[in-house]
Amino acid sequence: MAIHELELPKLHTTTPAITLNQLSFAYPDGRVALQNVSVTINSGEKVALVGPNGAGKSTLLLHLNGVLGALDGSVRIADVEVRRDTLRKVRALVGLVFQDPDDQLFSPTVFDDVAFGPLHMGLAEAEVRARVVWALEQVGMQGFEDRMPHHMSVGQRKRVAVATVLSMEPQVLALDEPSAGLDPRARRGLVDLLQSLSQTMLVSTHDMRLIAEVFPRTIILANGQVAHDAPTDEILSNRALLEEYGLEMP
Amino acid sequence: MAQQLLDRYIAGSSVIHALDARVKLVLTIALIVCASLLPVGAWLALTAFTALVWAAIIASGVGLPTILRRSLLALPFLLVVVTVIFSVPGRPIFRLPLGFVTLTATDAGLLRFITIVWKSWISMQAALLLTATTHFLDVLRALQALHMPKIIVALMSFMYRYLFILVEEAQRLLRARDCRSAALQGSGGGSLLWRAQVTGRLVGTLFLRSFERSERIYVAMLSRGYTGELRSLRAQTLDRRDLRVGLVVGAILLIITAQAFVG
Amino acid sequence: MLDVLVRSLVLALHISDGLLSTSISALFWILTVACVAWAVQRTNRALDDRQVPLMGVMAACIFAAQMLNFPIAGGTSGHLLGGALAAIVLGPWAGVLVMTCVVALQALLFQDGGIVVMGANIFNMGVLTALSGSAIFYGLIRLTGRQSWGLMVSGFIAAWVTVVLSAALTSAQLAASGTASATVVFPAMIGVHMLIGIGEGLITTAALSFLLATRPDLLPAWLGNELSGKSRPISTRQILGTGLVIAVLLALLSPFASSAPDGLESVLERLGVAGSSGPTATSPVGVLPDYTIPGLEGGLSTILAGLVGVLIVVAIGYSIAMLIRRRRSVARDTKSMTTS
Ligand SMILES: Nc1ncnc2c1ncn2[C@@H]1O[C@H](COP(=O)(O)OP(=O)(O)O)[C@@H](O)[C@H]1O
Numbered sequence: 001m002a003i004h005e006l007e008l009p010k011l012h013t014t015t016p017a018i019t020l021n022q023l024s025f026a027y028p029d030g031r032v033a034l035q036n037v038s039v040t041i042n043s044g045e046k047v048a049l050v051g052p053n054g055a056g057k058s059t060l061l062l063h064l065n066g067v068l069g070a071l072d073g074s075v076r077i078a079d080v081e082v083r084r085d086t087l088r089k090v091r092a093l094v095g096l097v098f099q100d101p102d103d104q105l106f107s108p109t110v111f112d113d114v115a116f117g118p119l120h121m122g123l124a125e126a127e128v129r130a131r132v133v134w135a136l137e138q139v140g141m142q143g144f145e146d147r148m149p150h151h152m153s154v155g156q157r158k159r160v161a162v163a164t165v166l167s168m169e170p171q172v173l174a175l176d177e178p179s180a181g182l183d184p185r186a187r188r189g190l191v192d193l194l195q196s197l198s199q200t201m202l203v204s205t206h207d208m209r210l211i212a213e214v215f216p217r218t219i220i221l222a223n224g225q226v227a228h229d230a231p232t233d234e235i236l237s238n239r240a241l242l243e244e245y246g247l248e249m250p
Numbered sequence: 251m252a253q254q255l256l257d258r259y260i261a262g263s264s265v266i267h268a269l270d271a272r273v274k275l276v277l278t279i280a281l282i283v284c285a286s287l288l289p290v291g292a293w294l295a296l297t298a299f300t301a302l303v304w305a306a307i308i309a310s311g312v313g314l315p316t317i318l319r320r321s322l323l324a325l326p327f328l329l330v331v332v333t334v335i336f337s338v339p340g341r342p343i344f345r346l347p348l349g350f351v352t353l354t355a356t357d358a359g360l361l362r363f364i365t366i367v368w369k370s371w372i373s374m375q376a377a378l379l380l381t382a383t384t385h386f387l388d389v390l391r392a393l394q395a396l397h398m399p400k401i402i403v404a405l406m407s408f409m410y411r412y413l414f415i416l417v418e419e420a421q422r423l424l425r426a427r428d429c430r431s432a433a434l435q436g437s438g439g440g441s442l443l444w445r446a447q448v449t450g451r452l453v454g455t456l457f458l459r460s461f462e463r464s465e466r467i468y469v470a471m472l473s474r475g476y477t478g479e480l481r482s483l484r485a486q487t488l489d490r491r492d493l494r495v496g497l498v499v500g501a502i503l504l505i506i507t508a509q510a511f512v513g
Numbered sequence: 514m515l516d517v518l519v520r521s522l523v524l525a526l527h528i529s530d531g532l533l534s535t536s537i538s539a540l541f542w543i544l545t546v547a548c549v550a551w552a553v554q555r556t557n558r559a560l561d562d563r564q565v566p567l568m569g570v571m572a573a574c575i576f577a578a579q580m581l582n583f584p585i586a587g588g589t590s591g592h593l594l595g596g597a598l599a600a601i602v603l604g605p606w607a608g609v610l611v612m613t614c615v616v617a618l619q620a621l622l623f624q625d626g627g628i629v630v631m632g633a634n635i636f637n638m639g640v641l642t643a644l645s646g647s648a649i650f651y652g653l654i655r656l657t658g659r660q661s662w663g664l665m666v667s668g669f670i671a672a673w674v675t676v677v678l679s680a681a682l683t684s685a686q687l688a689a690s691g692t693a694s695a696t697v698v699f700p701a702m703i704g705v706h707m708l709i710g711i712g713e714g715l716i717t718t719a720a721l722s723f724l725l726a727t728r729p730d731l732l733p734a735w736l737g738n739e740l741s742g743k744s745r746p747i748s749t750r751q752i753l754g755t756g757l758v759i760a761v762l763l764a765l766l767s768p769f770a771s772s773a774p775d776g777l778e779s780v781l782e783r784l785g786v787a788g789s790s791g792p793t794a795t796s797p798v799g800v801l802p803d804y805t806i807p808g809l810e811g812g813l814s815t816i817l818a819g820l821v822g823v824l825i826v827v828a829i830g831y832s833i834a835m836l837i838r839r840r841r842s843v844a845r846d847t848k849s850m851t852t853s
């Protein structure tokens with residue numbers, strides 16, 4: 001059955017959009033990457049995920065749409081539990097944007113890439129085309145349909161990368177280090193973009209200025225565990241805490 | 251740097267550029283097949299094909315000199331063909347003393363040589379015109395429309411997408427190696443084995459990075475609903491006018507070829 | 514002059530349009546389509562959906578890897594064709610598909626090789642290298658026992674043979690099309706590629722040992738099993754079958770080749786030999802003088818000579834491997850007796 005024919009759960013501000021319950025995960029080589037992570041993020045919230053390299057940020061994001069499966073504990077998106085049989089539904093709900101846009105943009109043209117999600121959701125051709133136009137408009141990249149990713153700047157590629165998941169109309173956006181490698185102007189554009197989008201967001205980053213500007217709430221991850229989960233102001237004003245986790249003042 | 255090296259498409263808005271990629275591809279193949287069918291000494295047909303290709307090149311606006319310059323690429327290969335001048339039996343026309351032996355060129359050998367070179371050269375120009383006026387992705391779409399297996403088209407578009415990235419990566423690796431081995435060269439350079447070893451490790455590194463990248467791409471595809479089946483939008487229907495152009499030019503090619511066998 | 518000649522012979526592996534007769538082009542299109550269709554079937558059956566991005570990126574990787582070269586001597590440089598490496602690491606069928614894409618893209622995008630002769634080019638540089646490379650590799654590695662040196666030796670021989678076979682078949686196609694004189698093109702192409710093949714072999718070996726040292730998990734599971742002596746991935750029958758197909762193919766082409774008349778045999782043969790005894794020479798040309806077998810005529814003789822050359826190399830590799838293996842197992846037997 002095509003995914004758009006399914007009854008998608010409606011999100012209300014009162015319902016949690018992401019619920020991680022005692023989530024633990026170890027890679028096949030035995031390395032424990034997440035340990036008893038419990039986090040609840042309400043619909044419409046924008047949350048930053050920080051922590052040193054290797055803390056488990058990427059691993060956590062990969063659990064949101066079931067690319068990695070929890071060894072222990074559970075992941076819920078809205079009221080859908082992430083399981084093998086709910087993967088299609090979950091992947092339509094969560095848009096995951098990877099750090100390197102050259103991994104995210106695997107098609108030869110911008111159009112093909114933005115259309116990939118809707119096409120594989122089983123949408124009709126007209127709907128696919130409409131969504132591509134809409135998604136590119138959202139990220140300010142209209143008119144780039146026939147361009148090839150390798151002819152675009154890093155900033156433009158990042159925007160298109162976001163469009164590739166927006167076209168699936170997800171309710172949750174998960175972005176892995178979106179501002180890495182951007183020059184100041186492209187970074188500014190990204191901040192504006194993230195502010196303009198209304199989806200629930202969980203974004204991993206090292207960029208403390210980005211956090212201060214966009215995210216009201218911050219989760220610090222260390223050694224695969226939640227070390228702190230508090231309003232961003234609180235965390236940014238706690239000098240000792242920032243130093244402990246090697247984070248910089250914005 | 252790699253991009254200039256790798257992009258053969260010359261943007262333009264000529265009639266040749268605008269012609270449907272499927273028609274262009276089929277006509278190019280038809281011309282090359284027809285040329286390869288021609289018997290030795292079919293000068294009229296070869297001249298007609300050359301005129302046809304040159305007319306198309308001029309109409310495309312990419313410039314005859316550009317195409318001719320690119321077509322010189324094929325030259326080295328012709329060294330292999332030179333041998334037919336001396337190996338086909340016929341009336342001797344000249345002798346080439348080479349140390350202890352003398353090569354004898356024959357008239358039949360020379361005619362055969364000229365025919366082969368001409369065929370090859372005109373085919374090359376037709377192919378060059380195709381790539382100069384048709385974006386590679388349109389060539390791929392045309393192949394798909396012409397029922398090339400889906401998986402091959404998919405693999406080639408992945409390949410095209412990552413060609414630029416991997417060639418740049420290879421160049422970076424090569425530069426890094428040359429910097430290091432330049433230092434070594436002062437102390438005598440390396441043996442053949444050593445050089446091969448270093449290059450092999452670069453290849454291994456490239457392989458490894460490609461593998462890891464393909465894993466990340468796979469995850470990105472999964473996240474966007476890929477389940478092992480590749481989908482694509484329907485191809486556009488062929489424009490009537492383009493089809494007519496295709497049929498007319500196709501007929502001309504056939505007539506020229508047939509003439510060579512009748513005349 | 515010599516290095517121009519050598520370089521043009523290396524380029525000659527990418528046949529241009531117009532250089533093959535229509536019937537040879539058609540014959541190899543049929544063979545190629547059959548093999549590629551079979552490969553598509555086989556990889557579909559394997560049903561691992563990560564194969565699509567893997568093979569696509571690997572095709573780009575082989576293309577890029579072909580640009581990595583190193584100087585051998587006298588203007589020749591060693592570089593990779595990659596068919597054997599791709600087939601060894603990805604498996605024969607995926608190897609066929611990857612190499613098909615490489616050759617096709619080179620022709621369609623860079624005019625490196627023609628369009629109508631693409632069937633032959635894909636067969637020579639893709640199908641033949643991937644299938645013969647993996648068959649020889651699988652065969653030899655089993656014989657060399659469980660040691661990683663076996664991987665090196667087998668990799669080298671497999672890679673070397675693929676290049677020489679590729680050159681031999683290309684020459685046969687040219688000769689059969691009457692676009693080059695058999696007595697020149699065979700010794701020249703095979704001679705040069707025996708040299709080029711050394712580069713291919715060394716690079717393939719080094720790349721394999723690099724992968725084995727850094728990410729052995731990337732090498733196919735069967736290879737790991739093979740190195741620890743658990744399974745037999747391809748039966749001897751399959752290996753013999755592949756060898757037979759190649760031999761028959763070459764034999765089929767030889768009547769065309771031998772019909773190419775030649776007034777200059779001796780001279781050009783000498784030229785061919787001179788080509789490989791110049792500054793670049795370390796090539797084992799001496800094994801079969803002038804690439805002909807006494808008592809046989811012209812083209813046929815050269816083809817057979819080429820085949821015999823290949824067989825000799827395989828046989829030498831085989832017997833060395835057998836010898837070492839036997840000694841090793843004797844050593845193991847005595848060792849296990851003392852421990853028990
Ligand atoms: N594919 C993998 N296999 C094994 N270990 C991995 C893999 N990916 C990540 N890890 C390990 O898991 C831990 C968490 O990694 P990751 O989630 O990438 O951290 P972050 O994104 O916060 O830098 C690290 O110790 C890392 O080495």
Ligand SMILES: [Mg+2]
Binds near residue numbers: 057
């Ligand atoms: Mg990370």
